[in-house]
Amino acid sequence: MDKIKNKLAENKIDAALVSSVPNIIYLTGYSGFSYFEREAFLLISKNKSYLITDGRYSEAVSNIILSSPKYELLEITSQNTIDKIFKKLSARIKKVGIEENDITVAENRRLKKYFKTKPLKDLQTLRVIKDQSEISKIEKACKIGDKAFDFILKKLKAGVTEKQIAFELEMFIKKTGSDPSFPSIVAFGKNSSMPHHITSNSKLITHNPILLDFGVRFDNYCSDMTRTVFFGKADDKFKKIYQTVLNAQEKAINLLNNKCHSERSEESRSFGLLPQDDIKASDVDKVARSHIIDHGFPTIPHSLGHGIGIKVHEGPRLSPKSKDILKPGMVFSIEPGIYLPGYGGVRIEDLVVLEKSKLKLLTHSPKQIIEI
């Protein structure tokens, strides 16, 4: 909250309007609002913050966040409409910073009746650097994911459907008291050539790759991992694809590790006075992508990786055109893949956290080729 308040003067605005659900969770700890429609705004001004929501949530949020005198609840009712609330606020608040990637055109038009609105970039990058407690939660989510992977391997039998496997995965996760962080992707055989295949009623038969992409949400923080295993003996083509993907991932990890080490050694030589050696997200993408292309396979049809936290996909972005610089405290995926339509695909995805002087792997499921 203080970080945002400090940005108000700098951006010449009177208040910041936080609207995205992940940012509201991040700032208030309250995770009850729907992602599917607008149910709340958090308006942060220098001296006071206003939580604007309706009667479905008033009691819940008053229990959780209204303990501080710096917060005020503004309840939307059929009498006290959102327009009336904005109008009252506009007596003191003139210029409002908005999340331009979240506020819709229609919402912005309504806001403009009462305020001057202006995109506030800081709200977009608010969650990109994680603190230790956030990293611990993601790490816990990853541990549950690793256990789920270990568990699901035993369920892969001839005739089982993708949906049944997804169901077993999710049951396992839910039994730990957590939730899946997104609908699990289970793809058998040729279906694995679609990076985001919709889990179907396809049945498992031998000589098939099995792509499993799933995650866990633990205490509001997400994990995400992918493993591709083989049902029966893997043929040479599959083995070559698998090894190429694995090596591409290793190259990306090595690049990150080397950059981390060179930073550390320079730091120790110079007592930390040398400028940090920037790690460009696009460079990490490139080393993995080039490895795959150089081995005669099609380019990865998605980014090499994405940041993760309260949302499954958030900053930074590891892609060819990304301008992001990787910094300590960032948690992201590294997930190269090769997809051959009509044949099948392989993706290997792990989560890592960039620490001050090293890269730490958060997912630990085995990566040697598994034949079931």
Place this chain on the structure above:
Amino acid sequence: MDKIKNKLAENKIDAALVSSVPNIIYLTGYSGFSYFEREAFLLISKNKSYLITDGRYSEAVSNIILSSPKYELLEITSQNTIDKIFKKLSARIKKVGIEENDITVAENRRLKKYFKTKPLKDLQTLRVIKDQSEISKIEKACKIGDKAFDFILKKLKAGVTEKQIAFELEMFIKKTGSDPSFPSIVAFGKNSSMPHHITSNSKLITHNPILLDFGVRFDNYCSDMTRTVFFGKADDKFKKIYQTVLNAQEKAINLLNNKCHSERSEESRSFGLLPQDDIKASDVDKVARSHIIDHGFPTIPHSLGHGIGIKVHEGPRLSPKSKDILKPGMVFSIEPGIYLPGYGGVRIEDLVVLEKSKLKLLTHSPKQIIEI
């Protein structure tokens, strides 16, 4: 699709940019895109429709919708960026209708570099009237919900937690091959006074109300229902609250039924030439809301009801300020509730479909007071 194409000339636009996931599902049948980030646009012009997405989805959508020569896939890659795609399209397409409730401020700014954009209201109400096949799917989802309710009653035992009950509910739903349409709300005791309580680890003890609000997604279409039962003998206060909520719902249903009947009889008298007797959504809200207030209880802190379909909440809206007119083919919830902080709450929610001359109930779980 034709409905939209016919609206282009009328709105003086060259194309409609469909961006919301429910509208893309509605128009293409493909349900693989994420609700959490922009993964596709469907641009509909008079002679051709363009599906703009990236390599994660190219194969999947080509299987499903690219069978028609009227469709073209425009694949976003790191070379062929979304900007390049928009630029190319702007050679022929100048004015684009957008979903102003879905396109963000940032997206609109990007679009405006290449097109004139203009809100297209028809995209907002596209799905509000359901055809018979859609109604059948919602009805099927409701049937599974009724079975789930019947099943879950047997699981309500002393000491069980809200989360365990939600888990059992969801397992039951998933075993039928469907999915929950939203995270189930299970609220024991005082928690039931929060209309959208976050299901917790609270344990069930006797003399407690139990509020169960859950839904099923069957073949992309959602159900939604709420029942409140009592664990142990219900006290007089609870019984009075329950009866008031139930009567409020009955009044709303009766109003709708009477309006339907009066329409039918007028129609039969006049051979259908008389103008239809409009049913205002706000009138239906009012009759239920007034009943609750007249009995000395606080007003319903939410709308009486909402439309449902591919999304759990869509048009029409049954609320005091709603301008919506209820029409044949609309499917919506009727869900009055009384919530007393520190004591508990009761909500009873059913789905109905407005047919030409009658109101049809889609959920059939019992509504007499249940004491377990």
